[in-house]
Amino acid sequence: MPLVTCSSAAISRGARNVSSGDPLPTSRRVPIVERPVLFGLLDGGLDTRVTVVIAPAGSGKTFLVRSWLDARGRPGQGAWVSVERGERDPQRFWSAVVNEVSRADVPGARVEGIAPAPGFNAEGVTSRFLAELASLREGLVIVIDDLHEIKSAEILSQLGYFLDHVSSRVHVVLVSRHDPQLGLHRRRLEGELTEVRADHLRFTLGESRELLAAAGITLSEDGLSLLHSRTEGWVAGLRLAALSIAAHRDPERFVAEFSGSERTVAEYLIAEVLDSLSPDIRKLLLRTSILDRVNGGLGDLLTGDSGTERHLSALAETGGFVIPLDARGEWFRFHHLFADLLAAELRHSEAEAVPGLHLAAARWHADHGDILEAVGHALAAGDPDLVASLLVEHYFSLMLDGRQATARALVDSAARRWASPELAVVLAADELIDGSLDQAAAQLALAARHAGEVPEDRRQRFEMMLYVTRLSLARRVGDLQSVLEATQPAAPFPELPSIEDISLQADVRALMLMNLGIVEVWSGRGEDGERHLIAAGDIARQIGRPYLQASCQAHRAQAISWRSFPLARPVAEEALAVAAKYGLRGDPVSGTALVVLGSCMVASGQLGGAAEAFRLADEALRPDLEPAIGFKLQFGHGIISLVNANYPEAIESFLEAERLGKSLVTSSPLALHARCAMLYAVLLGGDNIFVRAALEELTEAERGTGEVREVVAARLLAEGDAHAALAVLEPTVAERTKVHHGLVLIRSLLLHAKARYMINDDAAARSAVERALDLAETDELILPFLWVGSSELLERHHRHQTAHGAFLKILRDALSGRGLADGRRQPGPSLVDVSETELRVLRYLPTNLTAAGIASEISVSVNTIKTHMRSIYMKLGAHSRTQAVEYARDLGLVGRTAR
Amino acid sequence: MVKPAARPVYEIRVRGVLGGTLLGAFPALSGVAQGGDTVLTGELADQAALHGVLCQIESLGLELIALHQVCLP
Numbered sequence: 025m026p027l028v029t030c031s032s033a034a035i036s037r038g039a040r041n042v043s044s045g046d047p048l049p050t051s052r053r054v055p056i057v058e059r060p061v062l063f064g065l066l067d068g069g070l071d072t073r074v075t076v077v078i079a080p081a082g083s084g085k086t087f088l089v090r091s092w093l094d095a096r097g098r099p100g101q102g103a104w105v106s107v108e109r110g111e112r113d114p115q116r117f118w119s120a121v122v123n124e125v126s127r128a129d130v131p132g133a134r135v136e137g138i139a140p141a142p143g144f145n146a147e148g149v150t151s152r153f154l155a156e157l158a159s160l161r162e163g164l165v166i167v168i169d170d171l172h173e174i175k176s177a178e179i180l181s182q183l184g185y186f187l188d189h190v191s192s193r194v195h196v197v198l199v200s201r202h203d204p205q206l207g208l209h210r211r212r213l214e215g216e217l218t219e220v221r222a223d224h225l226r227f228t229l230g231e232s233r234e235l236l237a238a239a240g241i242t243l244s245e246d247g248l249s250l251l252h253s254r255t256e257g258w259v260a261g262l263r264l265a266a267l268s269i270a271a272h273r274d275p276e277r278f279v280a281e282f283s284g285s286e287r288t289v290a291e292y293l294i295a296e297v298l299d300s301l302s303p304d305i306r307k308l309l310l311r312t313s314i315l316d317r318v319n320g321g322l323g324d325l326l327t328g329d330s331g332t333e334r335h336l337s338a339l340a341e342t343g344g345f346v347i348p349l350d351a352r353g354e355w356f357r358f359h360h361l362f363a364d365l366l367a368a369e370l371r372h373s374e375a376e377a378v379p380g381l382h383l384a385a386a387r388w389h390a391d392h393g394d395i396l397e398a399v400g401h402a403l404a405a406g407d408p409d410l411v412a413s414l415l416v417e418h419y420f421s422l423m424l425d426g427r428q429a430t431a432r433a434l435v436d437s438a439a440r441r442w443a444s445p446e447l448a449v450v451l452a453a454d455e456l457i458d459g460s461l462d463q464a465a466a467q468l469a470l471a472a473r474h475a476g477e478v479p480e481d482r483r484q485r486f487e488m489m490l491y492v493t494r495l496s497l498a499r500r501v502g503d504l505q506s507v508l509e510a511t512q513p514a515a516p517f518p519e520l521p522s523i524e525d526i527s528l529q530a531d532v533r534a535l536m537l538m539n540l541g542i543v544e545v546w547s548g549r550g551e552d553g554e555r556h557l558i559a560a561g562d563i564a565r566q567i568g569r570p571y572l573q574a575s576c577q578a579h580r581a582q583a584i585s586w587r588s589f590p591l592a593r594p595v596a597e598e599a600l601a602v603a604a605k606y607g608l609r610g611d612p613v614s615g616t617a618l619v620v621l622g623s624c625m626v627a628s629g630q631l632g633g634a635a636e637a638f639r640l641a642d643e644a645l646r647p648d649l650e651p652a653i654g655f656k657l658q659f660g661h662g663i664i665s666l667v668n669a670n671y672p673e674a675i676e677s678f679l680e681a682e683r684l685g686k687s688l689v690t691s692s693p694l695a696l697h698a699r700c701a702m703l704y705a706v707l708l709g710g711d712n713i714f715v716r717a718a719l720e721e722l723t724e725a726e727r728g729t730g731e732v733r734e735v736v737a738a739r740l741l742a743e744g745d746a747h748a749a750l751a752v753l754e755p756t757v758a759e760r761t762k763v764h765h766g767l768v769l770i771r772s773l774l775l776h777a778k779a780r781y782m783i784n785d786d787a788a789a790r791s792a793v794e795r796a797l798d799l800a801e802t803d804e805l806i807l808p809f810l811w812v813g814s815s816e817l818l819e820r821h822h823r824h825q826t827a828h829g830a831f832l833k834i835l836r837d838a839l840s841g842r843g844l845a846d847g848r849r850q851p852g853p854s855l856v857d858v859s860e861t862e863l864r865v866l867r868y869l870p871t872n873l874t875a876a877g878i879a880s881e882i883s884v885s886v887n888t889i890k891t892h893m894r895s896i897y898m899k900l901g902a903h904s905r906t907q908a909v910e911y912a913r914d915l916g917l918v919g920r921t922a923r
Numbered sequence: 924m925v926k927p928a929a930r931p932v933y934e935i936r937v938r939g940v941l942g943g944t945l946l947g948a949f950p951a952l953s954g955v956a957q958g959g960d961t962v963l964t965g966e967l968a969d970q971a972a973l974h975g976v977l978c979q980i981e982s983l984g985l986e987l988i989a990l991h992q993v994c995l996p
Contacts, residue, residue, distance in 0.1 A: 081984040172981075201981055260984065286959055288939030290984045295944070364982045365944075372947035 057234045059088060062224060066092045066197075069218030070163070074187055074211055075197045076204075079222035081361035082260025082290070085199045086169050087344075088225065093165065102165045103128040107173040109316055109360075112433055114179050115144035115426035121166065122153055122607075130164045139606035140426040141571035141613070142457060146182045148610015148644060154186065160193040170360075171200035176429065180205050187211075226257030239266040247279045254283045260361055263344055264293035271300030294365045305335050309358075310374065313366035314381055314404070316397065317349060317357045322388050326381055379405045390414055396427060399434045411438045412446035413482050416489050419450050421531045424569060428457055445474035446486055453493045456500065464497055492532060495539035499546075500651070501688060534563040534572050538579070545583040546652050546688070554583050562883070570606040571613060574599045578617035582653070589624040590803055594867035596620040598882070601864065615644030619657045626663050629806030629838040635664050655684040655694055662701055667810045671709035678702035700731040704811075707739055715739050730756040730768040737775045746782035749775065757792070766799045770808040773799075777817055786820075793821050797828040797835075804831070806838045815839045865892040870909045930966040932993045933973060937961050938986040948979055960988060 066089070069075035077085045093102045103124040111117055119138045126135040135156045138149060157164075174180060184206045187196060198204065211217035227235065232252045236243060243251065255261035265282070272278040278296075285292050298306050304327075311326045312318045323332025336356045339346040345362040349355040358366065371378060386401035387410075395418040402410040415435060422431045432454055439447050452467035471490055478486045537560035544553030561576030577599035585592035599617035608614055622637030638660050645653060662677035678701045685694035699722075707715045719727070719736060726732055733752050740749040756772040773796040780789035793814075800808060809818070818836055823829050868878040875893065879886045893905075902908035935952070941961040946954045951972070952965035967973050980987050 080986075081982060258984075286940040286956070287942050288937075288945065288985060291939075291942050291945045295942075360982070361984050364948075365984075368948040368983065369944045372944045375947075 056091065056238060057227070057231050059091075059231070062088055062220060063092050063095060065218065065220055065224065069197075069220075070165075070195050072218045073190070073192070073195065073216040075195070075218040075220065076208065077197065077199045077220040077225075078201070078203055079220075079225045081201055081364075082258060082359075083222055083225040084227075084259035085220075085225065087259075088220070089167055089169070089197055089199055093167070102167060104167045104169065107168065107170040109170075109173050110430075110433075111174050111179065112176045112429040113144075113427055114146045114176065114182060114429070115140065116430075117174070117176075117179050118144075118146060118149055118153075118182070119426070121168070122149070125153075125157070125164070125166060128164065130160060130162055134159070136607050139570050139608060140424065141608055141611055142423040142426060142428060144426055145610040145612070145644065146178070149607070150182055150186055152607075152609065154189050154191075157191045157194055160191055163193050163195065165195050165197060167197045167199065169199045171198050171204055172202055174204075177205075225259065227252070227259055227262055228257065232257065232262055235262055236266055236269075239270060241266060241269050241275060243269075243275055243279065247276045250283045251279045254279075255289055258289060260359075261289040261293060264290070264297055267342075267345075268293060268296035268300055290361070290365055294362075294369065298369065304329060304331070305339070308332060308335055309366050310370040311377070311381055313358065313363050313370055314378065314401075315385060317355050319355045322385065325384055325388055383407060383410075386410060386414075395422060396430055396434065399431075399438075403434060403437060408438070408442040408444065409479075411442075412444055412450075413485075415450045416446045416482065416485050419453055419489065420492065420535050423453075423457065424531055424535075424571060428454070445471045445478055446482070448474070449486065449489050449493055453489065453496070456493065456496050461497065461500055464493070468493060468497065488532060488536075492536045492539065495536060495543060499539045499542045530563055530567045531569065534560045534567070534569065534576075536560075537563070538572060538576050541576070541583075542579050545579065545586075550583050550586060554580055557583065565883070570602055571608060571611070574602040574606070574608060574617070575613045577602065578613055578620065581617060581620040582656075585620050585623055588803060589627045589805070591871055592620055593624040594864075594871065595881075596624065597867055598864060610644050612645050612650065615641045615657075616650070616653050618644065619653055619660065622660050623656060626660055627807045628804050629810060631664055631667060634660065638664070651684045651687045652694075655681050655688075655698070658684060659698060659701065662698075662705070663807070663811075666701070666705050666708070667807075669708070671705045674705040675702055675709070678705060696726055696729065696731060700735050703735050704738060707735065707742060712739055712742060728755075730759070730772060734768060734772050734775065737772070737779070741775060741778055741782070744782075746779040749779045750783075753779070767805070767808055770796045770799050770805065771812050774808065774812040774814050774817060778812075781817075781820070789817075790821060790825060793817055794826055794828075797821075797826060797831060801828050801831040804834070806835060809835050809839060862892050862896050865889055866896055866908075866912055869893075869896075869905055869912070930968055932964065932966050933976075934989075934991055934993050935963040935976065935980070935987070936989040937963065937980060938988055941985075945983060945985070948983060949976065952976070964993075 066075060077089055079085055090104075093104075096102075103121070105120050105124050107117065107120075115138070119140070122135060123137045126137050135153065168183075174183075187206060190196065198206070208217060212219075229249060229252050232255075233248055236248070251262070251265060255265065265279075269275045269278055282292060282296075298309070301309070307329070308323055308327050312323050312332075315322065315326075318332070318336065320333030320336075323336065324330050333353070336346055337348075337353055340348050340353075340356060345359045347357050347359060349357055357363070382401040382405035386398045386405055386407070389395070389398035389401060390410075395414055399411055399414050402414060411434075415431075415438070419431065422428065435447070435450055435454055439451060448467045448471035452464045452471060455461075455464035455467060468490070471486075475483075475486065475490070537556045541553045541556030541560060544550070544556065546553075557576045557580040561573055561580070564570075564572035564576060577595055581592045581596035581599055584595055596617045600614060600621065603609060603611060603614040603617065618637045618641035622634040622641065625631070625634035625637060638657060641657050645657060658677050658681035662674045662681060665671070665674035665677060678698045682695050682698035682702065685698050688694065699718075703715050703718055706718075715735065716739065719732065719739075722732060727736075733756055737749040737752045740746075740752065753772050753776045756769060757776050759769060773792045777789040777792040777796070780786070780792060796808070800806070815836075818832060818839065821832065823832065826832055864882055865878060868881060873881065875889045876886050879889045893908075896902075896912075897904075897908050900908050900911040902911050933952075936957075938960055940956045940959065941954050941963075946961075949963055949965075951967060952963040954961045954963045963976075967976065977987070977990075
C-alpha cells in the first residue's frame with residue numbers, strides 16, 4: 025500500500041503508544057468501483073495547493089481518496105491522518121499530522137516527531153514543521169480525513185496558517201462533511217482550490233450497476249434504475265441496499281417495496297439490513313454502537329456472548345461498514361454514519377439498556393487505561409462518582425499526555441451536572457494550566473472545605489491531588505509559606521513499591537516533587553529545591569516523561585545559576601538537548617532553559633549569544649504563567665540594553681521585570697533587584713534628579729541593602745562627590761561573605777576603586793580592583809565590569825601588578841568590544857564529530873567536577889564517563905582535560921564562562 | 924432565582940418520512956410527516972442546542988430542507 029495509515033485506535037490510546045503504522049488489510053470482498061473521472065479530478069488537483077472533498081455522510085469520500093492514493097501507487101508519498109471524533113486537542117491533532125508525515129519518509133524532509141507535553145506551543149511546532157517540509161525534494165500528499173470532527177477553532181486557525189505557508193511540493197486533501205472555516209472562498213478565487221462535492225460523488229447509473237455486480241447482484245434494468253433514483257446515487261444507500269438485497273430472496277420485489285416507501289433511505293435500509301442479520305450479530309451491532317471502537321473483549325462484555333471478533337472480521341470483509349483499525353484484526357470501528365444509525369436504533373428499541381452499556385464500557389476502558397473514553401462513558405451513564413474518581417486519579421497524566429482540551433470538555437460537562445469536592449480540585453488544576461490563579465484558588469478552597477464529603481476509599485487520592493494542585497498554585501505565585509502551612513502532610517507521601525507497576529502514581533509523584541522543588545528554589549531554599557528537582561527528574565526519566573525530565577533540569581539549572589553560572593550552564597544545555605530530542609524546542613520548558621543559558625552567557629559577557637537565547641525564550645515562554653522565569657528573562661533583556669547603552673529600552677525591561685517580580689508573593693528581593701537596575705539605567709541616561717527622588721521613596725530597610733547603596737554611590741560619583749560615595753559603599757566593601765556570586769560586591773568594589781582614583785588614592789584603588797578580579801575570576805564573571813564601565817580602571821591596572829593577568833586580558837578584550845562582547849563562539853555545527861553523549865560529558869569538563877561527579881550529574885557509571893573522556897581527548901587531539909577544554913572552546917563546543 | 928425565559932420554538936424540515944428510530948434521535952422534538960417530508964418541532968434551550976440538532980441531522984445523513992423559528996422568546 026502506498027500510504028501510511030494512521031489508525032484512530034492507536035492515536036486514541038494516547039500519544040505514548042505511537043500507532044504501529046501497519047498498513048490496514050484491504051478487504052477483498054467489499055465491492056470496489058473504479059472512478060476514473062473523479063481520479064482525473066483529483067490528479068488535476070495536484071496542481072493546486074488544496075483539494076477539498078466535501079459531501080454528506082455516506083457519500084464515499086474516504087473510499088474515493090484512499091483508492092485514488094492506492095492507484096497512484098508510489099509508496100511513501102502520502103500521509104493519512106484520520107481526525108479523531110470530536111477532536112479538541114491541538115497537540116494530538118498536530119502530533120498525528122507530524123508523526124504521519126515523518127513516517128511517510130519522503131526524500132529531503134527530516135521531520136521530527138513530537139513528544140506529549142502539557143501546554144502545547146502550536147506556533148512553535150507548526151513553524152518548525154513548515155521549515156522541515158520546505159526542504160522536501162519530491163511531492164507529498166497529506167490527507168486529513170474527517171476534518172469536520174475538529175471541534176476547536178484554534179486547530180482550524182492553525183491549519184489555515186499551515187495551508188497558507190506550506191511548501192508548494194505539499195498538496196493537502198481535506199475530507200469533510202461540511203465546508204470548513206479555512207478561507208475556501210479566497211482559495212477558490214486564487215485558483216488554489218480543487219473541489220469534489222456531493223454531486224461529483226453521486227454514483228451514476230453505470231457505477232451503481234458496477235457496484236451491485238461486484239457484490240454479486242444482478243437486477244433488471246428497470247429495477248436498477250428504480251434503485252438508483254430512490255437512493256439518488258447516494259453511495260451508503262447503494263451499499264446498504266446491496267447488503268439487504270444479498271440476503272433477500274426476491275431482489276426485484278425488494279427494490280419495488282423500497283421505492284414505494286416514503287421513509288428515509290437510511291432508516292429503511294438500516295432496518296432491512298438489521299432484519300437480514302442473525303439475532304446475535306444484530307445485538308452485537310446495536311450494543312457496540314455506543315463505542316468509538318470495539319474489540320473482541322469489549323464486544324463480548326456488552327453482548328454477554330462470545331464471538332465478537334469473529335463476527336466483526338466477517339462483517340469487515342463484506343460490508344464496508346465495519347472498518348478494521350489494525351493489521352492484526354483486533355480493533356474495529358463502524359463507519360460513522362452506520363454507527364450513528366445503529367445508536368439511534370438502540371435508543372429506540374433498547375433505551376433502558378443504554379446507561380448500563382455505557383457503565384460497562386466505562387469500567388472496561390478504565391481497566392485498560394483509556395481514561396478519556398472511560399470518563400466519556402461514565403458521563404453518558406450518569407455516574408458522578410465514577411467520573412470524579414477517574415478524573416482525580418488521572419487528571420495529571422492526561423495533562424502530561426497533552427490531552428488537556430479533551431479532558432477539560434469532559435470536566436466542564438461533569439461540572440455542569442454535578443458539584444463535588446473532587447470535581448472542584450480537578451477544576452482548580454485545570455484553571456491553573458491557563459493561568460486563572462484566582463479561579464484556581466477559589467476552587468481549591470471549595471475542595472478543601474468539603475473534603476470530608478469524599479468517601480473514605482477515595483480520600484487519599486483526593487488529598488494527593490489537593491496537595492499537588494496547591495503546590496502548582498504556590499509555584500505560580502512564589503508562595504511557599506502558605507503551602508507549607510496548609511499542606512505539610514501529617515503522614516509522609518506513601519512510598520511507592522515500584523515504578524513500573526504504577527506509572528500513573530509516578531506521574532503524580534514526579535510532578536509533585538518538581539513543583540515542590542521549584543517553589544523551594546524561589547523561596548530561598550535552594551538546597552532542598554535542587555534535591556527535589558533531581559529526584560523528580562530521575563522518576564521522569566524512568567517513566568519516560570521527557571517533558572518532565574527537561575523541565576526538572578531547566579529549573580535545576582535555574583536553581584544552580586543563583587550560586588554558579590559555570591555549573592548551571594551544562595545543566596541548562598542538557599535540558600535543551602532533551603527538549604530538542606523530543607520535539608519540545610518551542611515549548612515553555614525550553615524557554616526556561618534558554619533564560620538560564622542566556623543569563624550564564626550574559627554573566628560571562630557573551631552578549632550576542634545571550635541576546636539570541638533570550639529572543640528564543642521570548643517565543644517559547646508565557647511570562648504570565650511563569651512570572652519568576654519571566655522576571656529573569658526581562659532582567660536579562662534589560663542588562664543587554666544597559667551594557668549596549670540603550671538606556672530607554674533597559675529602563676522598560678527592568679520596569680517589566682519589577683512588575684513580574686511583584687506578582688510573586690516572595691517578591692521583595694527580586695522587585696528591588698529590578699528597581700535598582702532600572703534606577704542605574706536612568707542614572708546612566710543622565711537623569712540624576714529622578715534617581716535622587718526615587719531613592720528617597722525607598723524604605724529604610726531597602727536603603728540599607730548593598731544594591732541600593734551601589735546606586736547611591738554611582739549617583740554621588742556622577743556628581744563628583746567621591747568621599748560621600750566611599751562612605752556609602754563602606755558597609756558593602758567591608759563585607760567578607762559573597763552573596764549571589766558576589767555581583768553586588770564586585771560592582772561596589774569597582775565603584776569604590778573609581779572613587780579612590782578620584783581622590784588620588786591609587787594604591788587603595790588598585791587593591792579594590794585586585795579584589796574584584798579575585799572574586800570575579802573564579803566564575804569568569806565579566807558582566808560586573810561591563811555594568812560599571814571599567815575600561816579605564818582596567819587600563820590603569822598593569823599586568824605586572826596583578827595575580828590575574830590572563831583574566832585581565834580577557835576582560836580588556838571584552839570591554840573593548842573585541843572578542844567576547846559579541847560572543848566569540850557562535851553556536852553552530854562543529855567540525856569535530858563529537859557524539860551527543862560525548863558532548864554532554866564535554867560540557868562538564870570545564871567545571872571542577874570529577875569523573876564520578878559528572879557521572880552522578882548525568883546518571884551514568886563512572887566507567888562510561890571515563891570512556892567518553894578518552895574518546896573526546898582522542899577526537900580533539902588533546903592530552904589533558906585542560907587541553908581538551910581549551911580546544912573544545914576554540915571549536916565552540918563548550919561555553920567561555922567556565923574555567 | 925432568575926425567571927426562566929420562554930424558549931424559542933423551532934420548526935425543522937428534513938427530507939423523507941422519519942420512522943421511530945430516527946425520531947428517537949431527536950428526543951426534544953416531535954415529528955410530523957408532511958408531503959413526503961418530516962417537520963420536527965420543539966423548544967430548544969439556545970443556539971447551542973439548535974446546533975446540536977443540526978449536527979445530529981448531519982450525522983444521520985438526513986437532508987435539511989428548511990429551518991425557522993416559530994415563536995420568539
